[in-house]
Amino acid sequence: MYNTVMIVDDSKMDLMLNQIILETEHYAKSILSYSSPSEAINYLDEAEQGKQTFPDILFLDLNMPVLSGFDILNRFDTFTSPQSKECKIYVLSSSDDEEDIARLKTYKNVVTYLSKPLNNAELHKK
Numbered sequence: 865m866y867n868t869v870m871i872v873d874d875s876k877m878d879l880m881l882n883q884i885i886l887e888t889e890h891y892a893k894s895i896l897s898y899s900s901p902s903e904a905i906n907y908l909d910e911a912e913q914g915k916q917t918f919p920d921i922l923f924l925d926l927n928m929p930v931l932s933g934f935d936i937l938n939r940f941d942t943f944t945s946p947q948s949k950e951c952k953i954y955v956l957s958s959s960d961d962e963e964d965i966a967r968l969k970t971y972k973n974v975v976t977y978l979s980k981p982l983n984n985a986e987l988h989k990k
Contacts, residue, residue: 866891868895868896868919869894869922869923871895871897872925878981882980883895885983901936902931905931911947912943918948920951921952922973923954927958933955934967937953937971941973953971954977954978
């Protein structure tokens with residue numbers, strides 16, 4: 865069981881479904897859910913400053929309005945704290961765009977790409 869995981873997804877339905885799956889699987893002691901990418905970035909910025917704790921795992925949707933998952937990944941790549949380096953990022957998306965998947969490989973904290981929604985089998989592989 866992880867201490868903290870964060871889910872960022874503009875779809876409130878997907879956010880709720882993924883949170884239920886994580887809770888049912890007892891995946892983490894604490895689950896942070898954000899439907900607003902800007903609120904998630906604010907939290908991560910505070911974690912970088914030592915005001916919050918970085919999640920052990922970040923489940924991140926790619927395709928969101930205003931700020932995309934790539935915007936969050938770009939910000940995350942600027943972080944230098946040792947704690948930020950420990951956070952594993954799992955990208956969630958309903959898209960299977962080959963360019964997006966190839967681009968994800970350039971981000972150091974991205975572990976893998978998962979199709980939405982999360983499922984028990986994928987969680988237990990990690």
